[in-house]
Amino acid sequence: MAKDKKQPRPQAITPKGFRDYFGVEVTERAAMLNQIAGVYHRYGFEALETSAVETVEALGKFLPDVDRPNEGVFAWQEDDSDWVALRYDLTAPLARVYAQFRNDLPTPYRRYAMGPVWRNEKPGPGRFRQFYQCDADTVGAATVAADAEICAMLSDTLEVVGIPRGDYVVRVNNRKVLNGVMEVAGVLDPNDPDKFVNERGIVLRAIDKLDRLGTDGVRALLGEGRKDPSGDFTKGAGLSPEQAEIVMGFMDARRDSGAATVARLRELVTGSNTGNDGVNELETIAELLDAQGYGADRIVIDPSVVRGLGYYTGPVYEAELTFEILDEKGRPRQFGSVSGGGRYDDLVKRFTGQEVPATGVSIGVDRLLAALRAKGRLTATAKGPVVVTVMDRDRMADYQAMVAELRNAGIRAEVYLGNPKNFGNQLKYADSRNSPVAVIEGGSEKVAGVVQIKDLVLGAQIAQNATLDEWKERPSQYEVPRSELVAKVREILDGQN
Template sequence: MAKNKVKKPRRARAETPRGFRDYFGQDVVARSEMLSRITEVYYAHGFDPLETSAVETVEALGKFLPDVDRPNEGVFAWEDGDEGWMALRYDLTAPLARAFAQHRRDLPNPYRRYAVGPVWRNEKPGPGRFRQFYQCDADTVGSASVAADAEICGMLGSALTAAGIDAADYSIRINNRKVMNGVLEVAGLLDSANPEAKAHERGIVMRAVDKLDRLGLDGVRALLGEGRKDESGDFTKGAGLADEQASLIVEFMGARRDDGAATCTRLRELVSGSITGLEGVQELETIGDLLTARGQTGFMIDPSVVRGLGYYTGPVFEAELTFEVLDDKGRKQQFGSVAGGGRYDDLITRFTGEKVPGTGVSVGVDRLLAALKAKGRLADQGAGPVVVTVMDKGRMADYQAMAAELRNAGIRAEVFLGGGNMAKQMKYADQRSSPVAIVEGGNELERGVVQVKDLVLGAKLAANIESNEDWKAQPAQQEIARGDLVAHVKSMLSRDGA
């Protein structure tokens, strides 16, 4: 009788979960450099940094995400026995609202802050759509003035320019939720006396309009009506609007004219009879005037901008990159949106019971980095560290001291710790994009010298070197006095631009 075979435990799969990714070396460096340039703009405008916890209570986060068909309404949440339901933050604004409400007695009012960090959304992953991504936010809390909204829009333009996007390559599109609400009032979908009525239908309308760029007018029109079937065959139920109601929404989306004044004139016609709608149009005109006075170009009044999050109450805006890139199939398309935000006057009120206005913007860090890469605006991969090779393992302390001397002089340096012969160590230096390698064997130690290999120059000369003698003779490798090491390496790095 055959013996039962004992199943070996399955090895853990070394793979990231769907919708997540790893960031290595230069990707992290490029992101850090870009964020530094953006946050310098925020800081120059008087905004202070703020870091909040990645975890919030579900109650503090609220229910504002548009992807309501996902588990936990779009957030990664779990039940804690002591604290109740907790969740990873889905943006940086909801934590700001909680933090301001909690510490408002110790904070200036208005409070201006910027924040950078990862956020998580329990959404269906897809090409270019991740469940974890970075945001870079700036917000003003405590000011009801439309000048605060205009400042955020102007500052966004300055931040994009600082990051490396030319003014001709972006457009800041501005709308106002009050105008949208005015249209909904006229369409019979919003009643100030009973604001909860038809909330479900309004949510579908808002999400549909926000998908105009992706679905096109026909796709949005379908969602305003009975619903839409996508390419996979999945059916999304629509808002069920009558033709007259849907036509008004479509006219609103297409109300943009050649200039802001003409657009506002058309919007006034569409919201005639709605006090809220007319107030929103007036705010749009004021924002336009203030941005013009600031010298900001590249902005437009665009009624198709609504933003998907449910907490916006006034002006909303998006920064769209207007240059073309190639998609996965080699087709030309505009790069699209890289930032957005708006006014949220009720978000903090949930905590305080008092009216606390706020407005802000969020930059999609990964999207903007991809745009800079597409434009060739990211610096080439930076030089790696100087590598001090190990010719004698018994002299590790000497090699560590050598690397420390270089680091004390401001030169990035490391000692090779992997073990192996010179060929393996040189291969490692190549993998690290090292500009220089240092060699000190027993012979060099006795003579008080070190061998310095200029790997940048060596790579340029390698194609023309056919023999070992040629390699030894070429100037990419030099023997220098041990005491001249730091000065010599500094000179080499300066010459090679490393």
Template structure:
């Protein structure tokens, strides 16, 4: 009789496209989100959290190449036949929330939200299927002042988290201008929707692929280094050159760029309206003190998602970092957004103007770490060692006293037989101080306090025998434990 096959053990590995985050990563992210939230709050935006799960119908088909309900998103079908999915961004859920609660919300409604989103896309280096976003949106006003305010707030946010002026730029454009250019190039009309979508995504990849790569996507298509082929828009050379001319319309000043865009969209009403809106936003920002050193008009910004209807903007970090192969490169985009006046209309049947921005939290965090602006190791907890299992209550009383004083502390909860292992544990935790109270110390009413930071420095240059006589360990009365720990930590 054949032996039954053993069930194989599951592999202890993170799924492709996902990541695990430990103490420092989580703390740094929370600190950064707190700083961002303070700026948003100062601008009058209210905090909000929505469900991570939406109906596929509510999310809509705004991700590229979505031909079936669960392509591009993580989706599943309920027993009643409905398709549900994890949100792929924070904006589509906002449209549903506003349509559902609009009678109870102020108009305009200003909200910010933070949390993970999920995209069922091919993972790669730096490209994850789950990542954090931090959004701020204004719903219910068509005023270009709302868009200008978002750009100003984004500028203030980058500076608040540690990106100094000169290391970033907010680049703004208008999808209406691009629509005007497409009209001039003969790409308007419902029958050209597929080509327009490919053109939008191609332009959005200019920084990564360069002009030649974009030109290939405007034409027959492009094969990447892995051999994957991306189908192009199939435009002829004259049409492609019109689009490339739009992308290369940036001039020395915003005034000159706007003038060049007016020339490109001559004969297109929608294009002219887009240029007018760009000019208004630039004027409002300039009046508020956000000049070209912080915000600039750049026609190459289009944003890849399909729901934008007007102004679009992107925050780019301009300093250089080194890539995996040791080559210098600009860090690139960490945030983007724009106006999406038709999104709520899908639910209400009535146009509701809206605009907003989304910060790629993980990318911004990576930028701060790359420039040593965040990520310094925080000290671990004070560790109270255990010399006698039967006196655990005494040790717990010590950590309680430390915690009440605002000091991070814990009792060693492993096997206390080997005291050396307790100190190894404290070292692995990054503990600055260890507290020791054996039977002898208990009888004499004292505790031993080890300054582990100083001890480590001494150990680098001194023998173990020399260590014993150095002032990295102190005996103090039990009543003075808290004061001595404070003194060491503050020192």
């Protein structure tokens, strides 16, 4: 009788494009989410949590990677034949929520949401298929004052989380202006919006890659196409040289002041009502921000911003970090974008048949955390718990009583639960946990009614830098009455802070 084939063991690897997050990273993210939520809340926005799974129909097809067969989402078919997918952002679910509960929600509805999103895209360095976003949106406000407010709030948020003025800029544009330029260039017909839709999609993606590809790369994508260094060819929009130059002129329209940029854009959209409306909106946004004290050192009008998602209909904005970091090859480069958003007046209309104005912003938390690490504003370690060591297995109740007292006093603490036979391993464990203090009570300490409290932070510093005399002057281990355990531990922790 043949033996059953032994099943191979599963590989312990993370799926491609995903990663695991450990203690300090999770703690840093939670702290940043609280800071961002504080700003959003101060501006009057209310929290909302939506399902991680939506119907494919509700999500719509708005991702820029339109050439992929699955449209960039993780989707599957349910038993009742409905297709569902993991959300690729937090905005499409908001449109569904507002359409579903619009009779119960205030108008305008101001909400913020935070959580992971998933995109079935090609992963790369620093680019994952699951990442966190923090969104804030206003639904039901047609005035561009809502857009100006979002830009101001984005600026405030960056400064609150630790990006100082001068290290970032919020760049603002308007898709109506770009549509006006494409109308002038002959790739948008106001009477037939579906005409040239593929070409416009390529133009949008090309402009959005200006920082990465440069003007020559964008010009190639506006024309016949571009071959990258690996030999892969990307088909272009097929614009004539004259049409391409009109689009390139739009990207080069930024001037030294917002007023000068607006004047240049008005020249470029001459003859297009849509384009002229967009310029007027940009002018209003600039005036509103200036009245609040948000100058060009924080927010600027920049025609090169287009945003890749296909649902934007008006003002769009992007927060870019302007300081330099070193890439994986040691070359200096600017950190780049950490946030973006815009107006999407047609998204709710897909559900209701009626136009509902909306605008919002999304912050990429993981990228923002990476930026703070690159600037040295986040430490790589976090303080661990106080460790109560175990000298006698039979006295586990005594040690649990100690740790309970520490916890009840608001001090993070744990009892060592490994094999207590080797005391040195217990201290190694405390080091691996980055513990600030170790508590020791052997049989003799129990009889004497005392405990030994070891300042692990000071002990490590003395061991590395101090002479023997300094060691004697600065003890890192203290013997105190058992009743003073909590008070002494708190004193040591306060000194370390």
